[in-house]
Amino acid sequence: MQIGVSFDGFAPYDEALTFAREAATAGASSLWMADHLGYREPIVSCLGFTSAIPGVRVIPTAVSPYLRHPMPTAMQMATLAEAAPGRVALALGTGNPLFLGESGESIDKPIGVTRDFVNALRALWTGEPVHQEAQRFRLRGARMMFTPPQPIPLYLSPMKPQMLALAGKIADGVVLSAGISAGFVRESLAITRSGAEEAGRSYEALHTASYISFVAAADRGRAIEQVRMKLAFILRNRFIDDAIAHSGIKVDQAGVIEAMGRRDYAAAARLVSDEAVDAFAVAGTIQECCDKLIAYRDAGLKELVLLLAGDLSDQRYGLSVIRELGS
Numbered sequence: 001m002q003i004g005v006s007f008d009g010f011a012p013y014d015e016a017l018t019f020a021r022e023a024a025t026a027g028a029s030s031l032w033m034a035d036h037l038g039y040r041e042p043i044v045s046c047l048g049f050t051s052a053i054p055g056v057r058v059i060p061t062a063v064s065p066y067l068r069h070p071m072p073t074a075m076q077m078a079t080l081a082e083a084a085p086g087r088v089a090l091a092l093g094t095g096n097p098l099f100l101g102e103s104g105e106s107i108d109k110p111i112g113v114t115r116d117f118v119n120a121l122r123a124l125w126t127g128e129p130v131h132q133e134a135q136r137f138r139l140r141g142a143r144m145m146f147t148p149p150q151p152i153p154l155y156l157s158p159m160k161p162q163m164l165a166l167a168g169k170i171a172d173g174v175v176l177s178a179g180i181s182a183g184f185v186r187e188s189l190a191i192t193r194s195g196a197e198e199a200g201r202s203y204e205a206l207h208t209a210s211y212i213s214f215v216a217a218a219d220r221g222r223a224i225e226q227v228r229m230k231l232a233f234i235l236r237n238r239f240i241d242d243a244i245a246h247s248g249i250k251v252d253q254a255g256v257i258e259a260m261g262r263r264d265y266a267a268a269a270r271l272v273s274d275e276a277v278d279a280f281a282v283a284g285t286i287q288e289c290c291d292k293l294i295a296y297r298d299a300g301l302k303e304l305v306l307l308l309a310g311d312l313s314d315q316r317y318g319l320s321v322i323r324e325l326g327s
Contacts, residue, residue, distance in 0.1 A: 002029050003028055003304055004028055004029065004032055004209070005305070006211055007019075008307065009033065009034055009036050009039030010036075019312070026319040026320075030303065031053070032061045033046050033061065035062060036096075037067075038099070043080060050083055058088055060080075062095070063090060063093070064093060064094060064100070065092065066113065070117055073090075073121065077152055082146075086149075089173070090153070092157065094163075111162055114156065115166065119132065120134065122154070123139075125148055127144050129142070154171055156173075157176075158176075161242075164188055168199065169199040169201065171206070173206050173208065176188055176189075176210035176211070176301075177210070177211060177237070178280075179280045179281070181247055208302045210301050212281070212282055212305065213282070214306040215318060216285065216314075217283075222314075223284050224284075226311075229265050229268070230309035232272050235253060243280070247280070249275050251276055255268075306318070
């Protein structure tokens with residue numbers, strides 16, 4: 001079981017880099033940088049991580065085709081791949097509707113838009129001229145003058161069935177959302193498997209991962225309180241409604257979204273019950289966290305990507321879980 005650590009871009013870059021070094025030393029094999037609008041930029045941050053920390057994989061996540069053009073994205077990722085040959089991947093996702101709306105964008109025809117973006121990146125990375133009339137961009141002989149030293153894996157970060165199936169059909173891997181239960185992980189991966197089989201592809205060859213909201217603490221009550229706000233940030237995405245419905249737990253998601261729109265994180269967190277924390281996050285003592293993470297692994301994940309909540313002392317304590325699972 002591989003363990004990765006995800007950064008949300010909230011902390012200053014120097015603090016994130018310091019913790020990234022500590023996570024790698026504890027046994028994290030990958031560092032994921034989220035593309036949350038208005039926070040630290042993911043591809044730039046990943047370049048800094050890989051330049052300072054040898055050996056780890058770096059993955060910008062989940063970059064949205066509604067905000068980026070494939071040519072500069074191909075350039076950025078190929079440059080990153082030169083800095084860290086064989087240690088780079090890119091996760092693509094539509095993005096959060098709330099934050100996209102604030103930037104004047106909306107999600108329309110996501111299956112086609114995502115497929116177009118994947119096809120464009122792969123074509124550009126060949127170094128050949130690319131002609132593509134896509135829904136959101138045009139490539140009229142665009143050409144990269146250098147290519148990645150090794151193929152760059154493209155993962156999708158889907159939340160709905162059609163996108164889960166698309167991941168199986170065209171992607172190199174799937175990265176599931178945080179804020180979902182181990183049972184919903186299993187159901188989601190079954191849809192991805194069906195998509196792969198429909199396309200005549202090997203599901204076993206796909207990389208399967210999921211983000212997991214996570215806090216470990218000697219006091220289980222503290223762990224629950226610290227992860228609650230992180231989980232509220234995840235639940236602001238209206239596309240996670242299927243995972244909520246699957247759990248049978250009542251969540252005032254509209255209230256969470258409204259509070260997050262005001263950037264009132266405390267109000268949003270108050271709408272996340274203890275029951276929701278238990279179902280959608282990993283919080284507790286080191287042993288409790290290890291047990292729950294193993295349940296996620298057993299749902300079919302090859303890699304667990306931890307979103308460590310709490311303050312810096314909580315996050316450092318949480319690294320004990322990575323050491324325990326790696327021992």
